[in-house]
Amino acid sequence: MDDIDAMFSDLLGEMDILAQSLGPEMEPSEMPSQKDNHFSIGFTDFNESLNELEDHDLDALMADLSSGLVESEKTVGTEHRYTQSHMPGDTTSSAEAPICLSQIPLSSSSTLPPEPPKPLLPGEAEAISKADKIKLALQKLKEAKVKKLVVRVMMSDGSSKTLMVDDRQTVSDVLNDLFEKTHCDCSCLGWSLCETNPELQTEREFEDHEYLVEPLSAWTRDSENKILFLLRPNKYVLFKEPQMFYLWKKDKGFLNNMKDSHKELLLKENFEGPSIIVPDLEGLLYLREDGKKTWKRRYFLLRASGIYYVPKGKTKTSRDLACFIQFDKVNIYTTVDYRRKYKAPTDFCFVLKHPQIQKESQYIRFLCCDDERTLSLWVNSIRVAKYGATLYKNYQAAVRRTSTFCSTQHLTSLPTSTPSTPSAVHKDRANGNAAQVCNSEDYFPEPPPAFIPPPPPGWNSGV
DSSP states (O other): HHHHHHHHHHHHHHHHHHHHHHHTOOOOOOOOOOOOOOOOOOOSSHHHHHSSOOOOHHHHHHHHHHHHHHHHHHHHHHHHHHHTTTTOOOOOOGGGSOOOOGGGGOOTTTSSOOOOOOOOOOTHHHHHHHHHHHHHHHHHHHOOSSOOEEEEEEEETSSSEEEEEEOOOOHHHHHHHHHHHHHOOOTTTEEEEEETTTTTTTTEEOOTTTTTHHTTTTTTTTOOOOOOOOTTTTTTTTHHHHHHHHHHTHHHHHHHOOOHHHHHHHHHHHSSSSSSSOOOOOOEEEEEEETOSSSEEEEEEEETTTEOOTTTOOSSSSGGOEEHHHHHHHEEEESSHHHSSOOOOOSSSEEHHHHHHHOTTTOOOEEEEESSSHHHHHHHHHHHHHHTTTHHHHHHHHHHHHHHHHHHHHHHSSSSOOOOOHHHHHHHHTTTTTOOOOOOOTTTOOOOOOOOOOOOOOTTTTO
């Protein structure tokens, strides 16, 4: 029995040592979610972010919060009345309790007349009103059930726009808000919201169907990440040039000269069938080994469930493939200057990681391509494998949005017919003034009178 106790104690000791060694870093799936009450992205504090909001945005926020709180108060009041009516014992309602006037405290200054209000300087009333709204917004945001973020979005020219975003809004909804605020050319398909991580030197384009608050909530309070509003012409290149991805092994001349009708057939075949078909992509990529600065070439294959590789001494048959990573819990990111940061063979790298990983981690997968075309092949094909038909629906919605915008622009550019108005010459005549300028385009001869009087006697008699 003593031997068994000793063995059990040794086992517990080893487990404790193992737990301590695993303590500093947890697996992404076990990471605690960011539930701290920070409400702004891109600002040092929340008061600053609310001050950046335009007046009509702040008023809309207050109206939304007030309506939500009224509904919640009605629910709580109903539950409270139900609880009070079912409580045993005292049946006297709190509203019927007698009020003793002697218990009401009297202020010593109640007999003094109130001081007259000081006159406000120009613009001071508006500032006080906005400050009061911000205080009330802070209080109501803490009580609201819908999570809201004040987000600073950077423009390509270095300026920024401040938006209020809640957890019901998709990236597409936020893009529509930015279209209204920036008056940009909506006829382009490539407008995107992108996140940048300076520490990891990564970038990612948010997909239009994503709820923006969810990935932003994974950022830490002291994060230097930014959100950019950019035009990315190759955002939907896979749907505009599907032959480059589904027929990537073909000759470049054949791919460049493909007719539009054949491209449409490719889209229908791969995206409008009973299931989505992922590009049959494979090839050599550089892999950065865990915890090392060395990169080794491996043969990788793309499948709908993830990326697989061929172990040494094995073939490309399915039974010999080893799973490298699956897409259900990771996102794909492009990189900036990894040749200098990680001694990568080229600058055409991409990263696969869990969205909650915001700094160096052993759970990040680094891959490097030989050229830009190979990078585009892998990044866009992985997007199809991860999002499937949803990505195609995003593209179709973006096409409808641009066509609607173009139609609206065409209608507004048409000349409008205005009712004819009396010319300046006629107005001057009516007022008894002599016309100074006679415009032939504006002048219309007066119609002849209905009755013409006879000529006077002796007219045209030669006398």
